[in-house]
Each structure stands twice: as structure tokens, then as C-alpha cells.
Amino acid sequence: MNDTDKNLLKEISDSDIKQADAYNIRKNGKGVSRKTNPYINIVPKEDNQGIDVYVTENTLLSIIHIPVLLTESGLKDVVYNDFHIGKNSNVIILAGCGVHNDKHKDTEHDGIHRFFLEENAKVKYMEKHYGEGDGSGKNILNPVTEIFMKPGSNMTMDTTQIKGVDDTLRETKAIMDENTTLVINEKILTNGEQHAKTIFHVELNGENASTHVTSRSVATESSYQEFVSDITGNSSCYAHVECDAILKENGHVKSIPEIYAKNPNANLIHEAAIGKIQGEQLMKLMSLGLNEKEAEDVIIKGFLK
DSSP states (O other), X not given: OOHHHHHHHHHHOSSOGGGSSEEEEEETTEEEEEEOBTTEEEEEOSSSSEEEEEEOTTOEEEEEEEEEEEOSTTOEEEEEEEEEEOTTOEEEEEEEEEEEOOSSSOEXXXXXXXXXXXXXXXXXXXXXXXEEOSSSSOEEEOOEEEEEEOTTOEEEEEXXXXXXXXXXXXXXXXXXXXXXXXXXXEEXXXXXXXXXXXXXXXXXXXXXXXXXXXXXXXEOTTOEEEEXXXXXXXXXXXXXXXXXXXXXXXXXXXXXXEEEEOSTTOEEEEEEEEEEOOHHHHHHHHTTTOOHHHHHHHHHHHHTO
16 A cells, blocks of 8 residues: 555544454455454455455454545446344444545545344444545545344444545435434535535334434535435334534535324434524634634534534
8 A cells, every 4th residue: 555545544544454353445446455354254246346244143342444445536436335243243344435536537436335233233333534636526425325223233323524525425224123223423524616415314113213313514615515314203213313514604504304203102303503603602712812713613623523
């Protein structure tokens, strides 16, 4: 790996990939390095681009890395990754895509990830997207996540779009059985003419299923963001969706909530708050010696933390 690759890995990962229990590194449309163990197997697909990750029953406290790097301008990379999480397992999956584009052609990565959680399985999934480069070509990232949860399973999904992504369509779908819990935390920062759209489809089918979706975003300059939530409660269940956004300069944010209760015991809540940084917050920080821009940066950093 060259210095560009190493820098991209550093941006999208908070830990050393070599310390992971298993990993698969993909660069410019091809797998370049892989590590497995007796409890976690990673198998390339025979009929498509991508991998199947198999976690055996009762596997505890294991870390799996699956980063994607794109340094070839003009490449459109599509990958299909399936995660099969065995009964009673507890794993952390670290994913993400880093793009370095120094040329005039658009570079795009479309990652379709499917998670199959068996009974009482637990997954923490962390995904970071990052773009860089001095070229005029766009960095485009379109992640799709599909989650299928069997009784008693639990999943936390943290997604972060750091910077440098010109266009993104992020779609998450979940089908939840009884006594399942799904927590989704999304953070997005856009600037310039960047566009970001997020769509959540969640079906709470089983008794006592619950989900909490939180989106925190900052739209600066002339960027545009759109948040769409589609939550359906088919049982005695609970859902809470929050969309909070900060606007700067000429940023635009649209929030489109849809909650559909098909059971009298479905408790579904949606909250949205969009606006500029409040003057009181700015004044408090500026009284400590910060100028206005520095104060705004501190507030934004804390908001997206």
C-alpha cells in the first residue's frame, strides 16, 4: 500500500486494521488482502463482486474490518457484501470507503450490504465515508444497507460522512422480528455544491421490536441535504426518529417524515429541528476569546461528535 492508501485508511478507520480478528481490503474494484480465523470466514462471491462474511454461533467480542479504497479516477465500483451473524454472537464490523480523485472523471462506489442476524445475535456496525483530491471529477458514494433481524437480535449502526463526498444516496432498510432492537446514528457534513439524500425504511413486525434513528447533519455554503424516514409499526412496538440539522451560508435541508401505525399498540414518534446556529451559543464562546468562525466550528464539531 502506498502513502495515499494509508492516508485513506487512516481517515475511515479509528483502529489498526492489522489488529482485527478478520478483515478484507478492497482497492479499485479488487480484493487485495484478507484475513480469517476459525470463527469468522470471508468468502468471495462466485456470481458477483463482493464477499460473504460468516460468523459462527457464540462468537464473542470479535472485530471485522472491510474497508474500500478508490484511487482510480473514472472507476465505478459496485460491491455486494452479505454478513451472516450466527446465533448468540457479538461482533463489531468496521466498514467505510475512502476516495482519492485527482482527475476530471467521476469516481463512484456503490456498496450493497445485507445483514442476516440470527436469534440473540448482536452487531455494532460502523461506517465512514471520505473523499479527497484536487481533480474536477466528483466523488460519489451510494451505500445500501439491508437488515434482517430474527428474535432477540440487536444492531447498532453508526454512519459518518466526513468530507469530500459530492453526491450520495444512502438507503437503509430493516425488517425486525420480536424483541429486536435497532439503533441508527447518522452524521453528515456537506459543503460547496454537494448533495446528500438519506432514506430509512423500517418495518417493526414483531412484538416489542424497537428502533431509534438519529440523524445529525450540517449543510454549509450551497449544499443540499434530504432526510426521508418511512417507519411502519405492525405490532406492539416502539420507534423514535430524530432529524437535527444546522444550516450555514446558503445550505438547504429537507426532512420528510412518514410513520404508519398498523397496530393500536404501535408507539411511533418523529421529531425534526432545522435551523442556524443560535446567537446565544456563539456569544458564549466568543466571550471566551474565539472569533465567530472559530466559535461556529466548535459548535459544529460538538454537534457531529
